[in-house]
Amino acid sequence: MQVLLFDLGGVIYALKLEAVERILGLGDVIPPASRTVDLARFLGIDPVAGAHTAVLAGGEVAVVMGLPLGATRIDPSWILPLPGYMFESDRPPFRGLIDVPARGKMGLQAGTLFRTGLLLDEQRLREAAG
Amino acid sequence: MTSRTVAIELKAGDLSVAVSVASIRQILPALGLMAVPLSRPQVAGVVARDGRAIPVYRLESVAGSAVVGGPDPEPATPVIHGTVERLHADLIVIVEHEGALAGILVESTKAVRNGADGSARIFDARTLLTRVGILDGDCGQQAAQTAQGDS
Numbered sequence: 001m002q003v004l005l006f007d008l009g010g011v012i013y014a015l016k017l018e019a020v021e022r023i024l025g026l027g028d029v030i031p032p033a034s035r036t037v038d039l040a041r042f043l044g045i046d047p048v049a050g051a052h053t054a055v056l057a058g059g060e061v062a063v064v065m066g067l068p069l070g071a072t073r074i075d076p077s078w079i080l081p082l083p084g085y086m087f088e089s090d091r092p093p094f095r096g097l098i099d100v101p102a103r104g105k106m107g108l109q110a111g112t113l114f115r116t117g118l119l120l121d122e123q124r125l126r127e128a129a130g
Numbered sequence: 131m132t133s134r135t136v137a138i139e140l141k142a143g144d145l146s147v148a149v150s151v152a153s154i155r156q157i158l159p160a161l162g163l164m165a166v167p168l169s170r171p172q173v174a175g176v177v178a179r180d181g182r183a184i185p186v187y188r189l190e191s192v193a194g195s196a197v198v199g200g201p202d203p204e205p206a207t208p209v210i211h212g213t214v215e216r217l218h219a220d221l222i223v224i225v226e227h228e229g230a231l232a233g234i235l236v237e238s239t240k241a242v243r244n245g246a247d248g249s250a251r252i253f254d255a256r257t258l259l260t261r262v263g264i265l266d267g268d269c270g271q272q273a274a275q276t277a278q279g280d281s
Contacts, residue, residue, distance in 0.1 A: 011164070043167035080183035082166065085264055086173045097164070099178035116164055116178060 002073050003098075004054065005114060008066030009045045012117035014098060015054060015063075017071055019122035024053040024062070031055065034062040035129035039120075042093070042128050056122055061129040072114065074098060079119055093124035133243040137252045140223055140236040142189035147234075148242055149225060153255035156224040160235060163222060172262060174235045177222055186222055186233035187262045192253075227255035230264055 002017040030036060030053055040047040054063045079096040098117040137148040138157075156179065163175040163186055172191030176183050222233040232255075242252075259265040 045167055077181075080178055080181065082176060082183050083185055083264075086166070086169050086176070086185040088168055088170055092168055094166070097166075097176055097178055097183040099181075099183070116162070118164075118166065 001076055002071055003119065004071050005069040005117060006052070006054075006066040007069055008040060008043075008048060008051075012069065012114060013039075013066065014074075014117050014119045015065075015122055016119075019057055021055045021057045021059055023068060024055060026050060026052065028053070030062045031059060034060060036062045036064065037125050037129040038064045039066065039125070040064070042125075056126065061126050063125055063129075069114075074100070091124060093121050093128070095119040095121045135241040136244045137242040138223070139240040139242050140189055140192075140234055141240070142235065142237045145189050145193045147189065147193045147258075148252045149223070149234075149258065150252050150254050153225045153227065153253075153258070154223060155226040155231065157239060158222045158224065158233075160220045160222050163233075163235070170263075177233055179224065179231075182231065184224060184231045184233050185264075186235050189234055189236050191262050192234055192258050225255040225258055227259050227265065230255075230259055232259055232262060232264055234258070 003014040004017050004020050004023075005012055005014050007013075024030065034055060036053075038047070040051070048066055051064050051066050052068050054065050055061070056063060078098055078100055080099050081096045082092065082094055084090070084092070096119050098119050100115055135151055137150050138154055139146050139148045158177070158179070162177050164177070165175045166173070169175075169185070172187050174186045174188050176185055178184070221236050221239060223236055223239065224231055224233050256265060
Protein backbone atom coordinates (compact mmCIF):
# COMPACT_ATOMS: atom_id res chain seq x y z
CA MET A 1 0.00 0.00 0.00
CA GLN A 2 1.30 3.44 -0.89
CA VAL A 3 0.67 6.35 1.41
CA LEU A 4 1.19 10.08 1.32
CA LEU A 5 2.99 11.25 4.44
CA PHE A 6 2.82 14.71 5.92
CA ASP A 7 3.79 16.47 9.11
CA LEU A 8 1.22 18.25 11.21
CA GLY A 9 2.35 19.61 14.54
CA GLY A 10 5.34 17.33 14.71
CA VAL A 11 3.31 14.18 14.17
CA ILE A 12 3.44 12.22 10.93
CA TYR A 13 0.06 11.51 9.35
CA ALA A 14 -0.69 9.45 6.29
CA LEU A 15 -3.38 9.16 3.67
CA LYS A 16 -3.75 6.29 1.25
CA LEU A 17 -2.22 7.54 -1.94
CA GLU A 18 -5.07 6.14 -4.02
CA ALA A 19 -7.41 8.43 -2.09
CA VAL A 20 -5.48 11.55 -3.14
CA GLU A 21 -6.07 13.10 -6.54
CA ARG A 22 -3.48 15.84 -6.28
CA ILE A 23 -1.66 18.13 -3.90
CA LEU A 24 -2.04 21.84 -4.22
CA GLY A 25 0.92 24.14 -3.75
CA LEU A 26 0.79 27.09 -1.41
CA GLY A 27 -0.31 29.50 -4.12
CA ASP A 28 -2.80 27.19 -5.75
CA VAL A 29 -6.49 27.86 -5.48
CA ILE A 30 -8.73 25.22 -3.99
CA PRO A 31 -11.24 24.16 -6.64
CA PRO A 32 -14.41 26.16 -5.94
CA ALA A 33 -16.57 23.08 -6.14
CA SER A 34 -14.60 21.37 -3.39
CA ARG A 35 -15.70 21.18 0.20
CA THR A 36 -12.80 21.82 2.55
CA VAL A 37 -11.77 20.28 5.83
CA ASP A 38 -9.00 21.87 7.85
CA LEU A 39 -7.33 18.86 9.38
CA ALA A 40 -5.69 20.74 12.27
CA ARG A 41 -9.01 22.25 13.29
CA PHE A 42 -10.77 18.93 12.85
CA LEU A 43 -8.25 17.18 15.08
CA GLY A 44 -8.20 19.99 17.62
CA ILE A 45 -4.53 20.80 17.25
CA ASP A 46 -2.66 23.98 16.42
CA PRO A 47 -2.57 24.91 12.73
CA VAL A 48 0.78 25.07 10.97
CA ALA A 49 2.06 27.74 8.66
CA GLY A 50 2.50 26.71 5.07
CA ALA A 51 0.10 23.81 5.19
CA HIS A 52 -0.52 22.24 1.82
CA THR A 53 -3.86 20.96 0.62
CA ALA A 54 -4.67 17.52 -0.73
CA VAL A 55 -7.61 17.16 -3.07
CA LEU A 56 -9.17 13.78 -2.49
CA ALA A 57 -10.05 11.50 -5.37
CA GLY A 58 -13.17 12.69 -7.08
CA GLY A 59 -12.32 16.32 -6.44
CA GLU A 60 -15.20 17.08 -4.09
CA VAL A 61 -13.14 17.36 -0.92
CA ALA A 62 -9.95 19.26 -0.19
CA VAL A 63 -8.00 18.55 2.98
CA VAL A 64 -5.76 21.26 4.39
CA MET A 65 -3.27 18.81 5.75
CA GLY A 66 0.18 20.02 6.75
CA LEU A 67 3.68 19.81 5.36
CA PRO A 68 4.10 17.05 2.77
CA LEU A 69 6.97 14.65 3.37
CA GLY A 70 6.57 12.37 0.40
CA ALA A 71 4.99 9.09 -0.55
CA THR A 72 6.14 5.68 0.50
CA ARG A 73 5.05 2.07 0.44
CA ILE A 74 4.03 0.38 3.65
CA ASP A 75 3.06 -3.17 4.42
CA PRO A 76 -0.56 -3.48 5.56
CA SER A 77 0.65 -5.54 8.50
CA TRP A 78 2.31 -2.40 9.84
CA ILE A 79 -1.09 -0.77 10.38
CA LEU A 80 -2.19 -1.46 13.94
CA PRO A 81 -5.86 -0.82 14.70
CA LEU A 82 -6.47 1.76 17.40
CA PRO A 83 -8.91 0.57 20.05
CA GLY A 84 -12.19 2.41 19.76
CA TYR A 85 -12.50 2.84 23.50
CA MET A 86 -9.60 5.28 23.61
CA PHE A 87 -11.57 7.91 21.69
CA GLU A 88 -14.31 10.34 22.56
CA SER A 89 -16.06 9.66 19.29
CA ASP A 90 -17.57 6.39 18.17
CA ARG A 91 -15.99 6.92 14.78
CA PRO A 92 -12.46 8.28 15.08
CA PRO A 93 -10.87 9.47 11.83
CA PHE A 94 -8.01 6.99 11.90
CA ARG A 95 -7.49 3.67 10.19
CA GLY A 96 -4.71 2.89 12.61
CA LEU A 97 -1.23 3.47 13.87
CA ILE A 98 1.51 2.81 11.35
CA ASP A 99 4.35 1.09 13.12
CA VAL A 100 7.30 0.47 10.82
CA PRO A 101 9.44 -2.41 12.06
CA ALA A 102 12.91 -1.39 13.12
CA ARG A 103 14.44 -3.05 10.10
CA GLY A 104 12.08 -1.14 7.81
CA LYS A 105 12.78 2.41 8.95
CA MET A 106 12.40 4.73 6.02
CA GLY A 107 14.28 7.85 5.16
CA LEU A 108 12.17 10.64 3.75
CA GLN A 109 12.70 14.19 2.66
CA ALA A 110 14.79 16.48 4.82
CA GLY A 111 16.24 13.57 6.74
CA THR A 112 12.95 12.64 8.33
CA LEU A 113 13.01 9.11 9.66
CA PHE A 114 9.61 7.55 9.46
CA ARG A 115 8.96 5.14 12.30
CA THR A 116 5.39 5.74 13.40
CA GLY A 117 2.45 7.67 12.08
CA LEU A 118 -1.31 7.88 12.08
CA LEU A 119 -3.14 6.64 9.00
CA LEU A 120 -6.21 8.77 8.41
CA ASP A 121 -9.55 7.47 7.23
CA GLU A 122 -10.33 9.44 4.09
CA GLN A 123 -14.00 8.56 4.33
CA ARG A 124 -14.27 10.26 7.71
CA LEU A 125 -12.54 13.32 6.24
CA ARG A 126 -15.09 13.42 3.44
CA GLU A 127 -17.86 13.34 6.01
CA ALA A 128 -16.22 16.12 8.01
CA ALA A 129 -15.81 18.44 5.05
CA GLY A 130 -18.05 21.47 5.23
CA MET B 131 14.02 -16.30 54.45
CA THR B 132 14.34 -14.48 51.12
CA SER B 133 11.86 -11.82 50.15
CA ARG B 134 10.27 -11.72 46.74
CA THR B 135 8.60 -8.98 44.75
CA VAL B 136 4.83 -9.21 45.05
CA ALA B 137 3.83 -5.91 43.50
CA ILE B 138 5.16 -2.86 41.72
CA GLU B 139 4.36 0.55 43.06
CA LEU B 140 3.66 3.00 40.26
CA LYS B 141 4.31 6.65 41.07
CA ALA B 142 3.51 9.93 39.34
CA GLY B 143 3.63 13.11 41.34
CA ASP B 144 1.94 12.50 44.65
CA LEU B 145 0.01 9.51 43.37
CA SER B 146 0.95 5.91 43.83
CA VAL B 147 -0.74 2.66 43.01
CA ALA B 148 0.47 -0.83 43.72
CA VAL B 149 -0.12 -3.40 41.00
CA SER B 150 0.41 -7.10 41.38
CA VAL B 151 3.42 -8.44 39.55
CA ALA B 152 1.24 -11.01 37.82
CA SER B 153 -0.73 -8.22 36.14
CA ILE B 154 2.29 -6.49 34.66
CA ARG B 155 3.41 -7.58 31.24
CA GLN B 156 6.16 -5.10 30.48
CA ILE B 157 7.80 -1.93 31.73
CA LEU B 158 9.09 0.27 28.93
CA PRO B 159 10.78 3.62 28.53
CA ALA B 160 8.17 6.20 27.57
CA LEU B 161 10.10 7.18 24.45
CA GLY B 162 7.73 5.57 21.96
CA LEU B 163 4.59 7.22 23.31
CA MET B 164 2.57 8.95 20.60
CA ALA B 165 -0.21 11.38 21.38
CA VAL B 166 -3.39 10.73 19.40
CA PRO B 167 -5.81 13.59 18.69
CA LEU B 168 -9.44 13.21 19.71
CA SER B 169 -8.66 10.58 22.28
CA ARG B 170 -10.34 10.60 25.68
CA PRO B 171 -8.82 12.98 28.25
CA GLN B 172 -7.32 10.25 30.37
CA VAL B 173 -5.42 8.80 27.41
CA ALA B 174 -1.85 10.05 27.28
CA GLY B 175 -1.14 8.40 23.96
CA VAL B 176 -0.54 5.12 22.29
CA VAL B 177 2.45 2.85 22.06
CA ALA B 178 3.11 0.05 19.59
CA ARG B 179 4.22 -3.17 21.14
CA ASP B 180 4.28 -6.72 19.85
CA GLY B 181 2.11 -5.86 16.88
CA ARG B 182 -0.58 -4.05 18.81
CA ALA B 183 -1.41 -0.44 19.48
CA ILE B 184 -1.77 -0.11 23.22
CA PRO B 185 -3.47 2.95 24.74
CA VAL B 186 -1.51 4.54 27.54
CA TYR B 187 -3.34 6.18 30.42
CA ARG B 188 -2.25 8.73 32.96
CA LEU B 189 -1.79 7.36 36.43
CA GLU B 190 -4.38 9.74 37.84
CA SER B 191 -6.97 8.08 35.61
CA VAL B 192 -6.25 4.83 37.34
CA ALA B 193 -5.79 6.17 40.85
CA GLY B 194 -8.29 9.01 40.88
CA SER B 195 -12.02 8.95 41.28
CA ALA B 196 -13.04 10.74 38.09
CA VAL B 197 -13.06 8.10 35.40
CA VAL B 198 -15.03 9.06 32.33
CA GLY B 199 -17.21 6.29 31.08
CA GLY B 200 -16.12 3.74 33.59
CA PRO B 201 -17.89 2.18 36.52
CA ASP B 202 -17.67 3.78 39.93
CA PRO B 203 -14.06 3.30 40.97
CA GLU B 204 -13.01 2.32 44.42
CA PRO B 205 -11.91 5.46 46.22
CA ALA B 206 -8.82 4.40 48.09
CA THR B 207 -5.41 4.79 46.62
CA PRO B 208 -3.35 2.22 48.43
CA VAL B 209 -0.66 3.23 50.81
CA ILE B 210 2.40 1.17 50.28
CA HIS B 211 4.46 -0.26 53.07
CA GLY B 212 7.36 -2.64 52.96
CA THR B 213 10.76 -2.81 51.40
CA VAL B 214 11.03 -0.78 48.26
CA GLU B 215 13.71 -0.06 45.74
CA ARG B 216 13.85 2.48 42.95
CA LEU B 217 13.89 1.02 39.46
CA HIS B 218 13.22 3.57 36.70
CA ALA B 219 11.72 6.93 35.80
CA ASP B 220 9.44 8.08 32.95
CA LEU B 221 8.07 4.70 32.12
CA ILE B 222 5.11 2.97 30.60
CA VAL B 223 3.86 0.02 32.58
CA ILE B 224 1.85 -2.42 30.44
CA VAL B 225 -0.82 -4.32 32.34
CA GLU B 226 -2.83 -7.22 30.97
CA HIS B 227 -6.04 -9.01 31.82
CA GLU B 228 -7.22 -11.85 29.61
CA GLY B 229 -5.65 -10.35 26.52
CA ALA B 230 -6.74 -6.77 27.16
CA LEU B 231 -3.78 -4.45 27.43
CA ALA B 232 -3.27 -0.93 28.69
CA GLY B 233 -0.27 1.17 29.47
CA ILE B 234 0.07 3.39 32.49
CA LEU B 235 2.37 6.40 32.30
CA VAL B 236 4.41 6.80 35.45
CA GLU B 237 7.43 8.68 36.68
CA SER B 238 8.93 5.83 38.58
CA THR B 239 8.35 2.34 39.84
CA LYS B 240 9.41 0.54 42.95
CA ALA B 241 9.38 -3.10 43.77
CA VAL B 242 7.26 -4.04 46.78
CA ARG B 243 8.47 -7.16 48.51
CA ASN B 244 6.61 -9.54 50.73
CA GLY B 245 6.69 -8.85 54.39
CA ALA B 246 4.89 -5.61 53.70
CA ASP B 247 2.10 -4.37 55.91
CA GLY B 248 -0.92 -6.50 55.14
CA SER B 249 -3.18 -3.48 54.95
CA ALA B 250 -1.61 -2.28 51.71
CA ARG B 251 -4.03 -2.72 48.82
CA ILE B 252 -2.60 -4.26 45.68
CA PHE B 253 -4.56 -3.80 42.47
CA ASP B 254 -4.85 -6.34 39.70
CA ALA B 255 -5.07 -5.56 35.99
CA ARG B 256 -8.79 -6.23 35.81
CA THR B 257 -9.49 -3.51 38.34
CA LEU B 258 -7.24 -1.04 36.58
CA LEU B 259 -8.68 -1.77 33.14
CA THR B 260 -12.18 -1.40 34.53
CA ARG B 261 -11.29 1.96 36.03
CA VAL B 262 -10.25 3.39 32.68
CA GLY B 263 -13.31 1.96 30.97
CA ILE B 264 -11.65 -0.78 28.93
CA LEU B 265 -13.39 -3.54 30.83
CA ASP B 266 -16.97 -3.52 31.91
CA GLY B 267 -17.22 -4.56 35.51
CA ASP B 268 -19.97 -7.04 34.70
CA CYS B 269 -18.89 -8.12 31.25
CA GLY B 270 -15.13 -8.11 31.47
CA GLN B 271 -14.60 -10.92 29.05
CA GLN B 272 -16.69 -9.36 26.33
CA ALA B 273 -14.94 -6.04 26.69
CA ALA B 274 -11.58 -7.76 26.74
CA GLN B 275 -12.32 -9.28 23.35
CA THR B 276 -13.11 -5.83 22.02
CA ALA B 277 -9.89 -4.57 23.51
CA GLN B 278 -7.84 -7.04 21.53
CA GLY B 279 -7.56 -4.87 18.46
CA ASP B 280 -10.95 -4.00 17.05
CA SER B 281 -11.20 -0.34 16.38
